[in-house]
Amino acid sequence: MTTAVPDPNAMLAALREGGHENLPDVDIRVGAGILDDAIAEVCGRGGMPAPVIISDGGPYRTAAGPVVDRLAKKLGCPVIQLGTGTVRADEETVERAVAEVASSRLLISVGAGTLTDIAKVTAQRTGSRHVAVQTACSINGFIADRSVLVIAGAKRTVVSRWPDMLVADSDLIGAAPPGLNLAGVGDLSTVPNAVAEWQLAAGLGHGPGYDAAVVEPVLAAMPALPALAQAARDAEPAGLADLARLLAGSGLSMGIVGSTAPASGTEHAVSHLLEMAQSQRQQPAAPHGMQVTVATRLALRVWQLVDRTVASSTTQLRVADEAASRDAVALAFGELGSKTVEECWTAYSKKRTWLLEHLADVEAMVARWDAFKKEVTLPTPEEFDDISHASGLPTRAADLGSSYDDRLLFWALRNCHLLRERISIADLADLLGVWSDDTARSIVDDSENG
Template identity: 30%
Template structure:
């Protein structure tokens, strides 16, 4: 790319009334839930509008606000952001109560757990607006605390504002929260903010690894609808046109503007911010994370679950997902090229519950000898296995109509080389060892081979396993191709 590309978004989230008006014209508009998000501000001075935003949400005489953050040092214009926000509110006549969650020097050291959610929820009060000042973890904890507070007390929904400090995840516009249970990452129904304040000067000072992670979190668009389509065809999921349509700009600009997005220019950050909002809305419209969460995500979750056992920190969620997308895309290429329905032993594709319970629990026993992690994964996986058995007639019909399904899946997946080229242009890591902290290929191969065992959502990883393909030999072949592909792309850069 020789210069900056001017992106003309078809669905600009900074015009929420216009965006929602377009959504109402789509064929499945009646399936799109109503959302709390009224306004998205993406601007270099956005944070300075926070007092006015709070006034619009809480016009009563009681001018109190709760600000949720952590101990991570965050700067804006070279000065600490959090004291500046507090002073900004106080100058406007607001009393700002801070809830500072402790995790470590980096936000990645704080984990979204129900303990953290409860810590925030215990400090909430009826009618007092809440501001989440942080990145993905703070956003997930705060939104779910507010959601749970309203659910449990029967009170009106609290006014809620998200002020992201890094363009790192899609959580800012997703009406769900990723909260760990028994050491296993799970996605729970939650809520959106009323206003999303994306301050470009703050985002510009975020660590580059977090901005790169935000680009990575969008990259599942290259294959995720194929995974979702597989589930839909087999009766294990239900896709939505709205979730596909709202990602048109992401599909258009993610590859085209990859270099600009990765460079962190103001224009690039503005575009990335808007694409991240569209990505989150896609999940919100679906009522689940499936539109941008396929097998690459469960591979990333497996890496998180193994971090403590392997004595390393947790890498950026989005970056893990993007690197895991490369072997996933290669696996899709194998599926599309090699599946011969006439040679499939359908009966062999249906392992017993006893077999799979033993496999699931033994897989996670090394990570958690207490058995809690294995039990949590088996509870989720058994739901998928039961649905898979019940869907046998659909699977047989899928095989009979493979030529048609193959064409559809090919249209819904991008070549692995395209994905690697996009990541390379953005300056994104391409190997697991290049993540921060680094992840060994041994761990990555383990996660890729066994990720299908940790949750109930169906993906190509499940199909490959039930076909008898997904084993150590197949994983080795995929990773060897990954190395060759990366070397080829870098050799031509």
């Protein structure tokens, strides 16, 4: 591999030397055959509370045997099994986990990203310590102090707790289905778009200020994605370890700035809506990293729409009136239920109010659009496709499964800006007056046929 993948521990050290404060004290262990020794070490530390394993019931194993059973026997500790291979990260499941943990413990979570999200919230609410055992390279969220929960039917990112230790054993990760590890490559491929949208929002004064130091090492490693994808398909230990390191670096960036902005833009909002719709339909969702890859192809085309509009139009920016905005949210999410409509309206109305109060800042951004675009590192759709094709990542709705089609993609793209409070490139298209059914459908058609 010619492109260096940053070591997350080295990233933290460099940030400390650079003057960053309030960085997490998290112990990141990555390598082959490290699981048992890492767990034994943390359990042997003085003052460590009694351990308990929390699992989603997945069949996780290495050459030494089933991981959960082996650890439970060695530690003589109970196992809280929340599922039979999968779990849903909703308040009901979190409350069950909190009730079963009951008091301050050493939580050892063994499971996928959703299980880890539940464990991080449970650790926070019970005052527990936490060791996150990564079972696949599927997402970048194993390490971040953020968790994605389903609240009132809507995907929401909440503050949770940094793990005390992250264990990414490539022997265990290599036993995961190759598609799950490839999904982690997909999750990383979206970072340039997410960072560009972070720069857009920060340039307007919305959300956390842009901090290049926390994302530059991850951005610099983007050329390594095809090689990491090959390692995921081949279950090659050294390559999987590098993939785990890069995912951890991306996860660190979110926690350090106190927002998912360094790794989550329009493409993640689209993916959240796809998952919400699939849950409503009782259909299985494709891996998160696969969904966001397809959604990034849409987001990059929204940037092109904004570029064309800014270059050719003198249209005055506008914010739709409150009644029209509320109607739009109700129309978009009505089939998901009234609680979801109210949850989304609460978030979107805060953004709408902020935009009304800062319309002059948006106008100033549009006036200097050419200069702003020179500050961002954003691939064209064609450049993104080159990486996707070289990595074997999905590009179209049909690649995600039989229950996905261009109508579902259209619905998710058209309404992604109504889901949450974060400002996105779709919000700017809406303010410019060019975000409509026709433009969203045109973008989906171009992406599906391109």
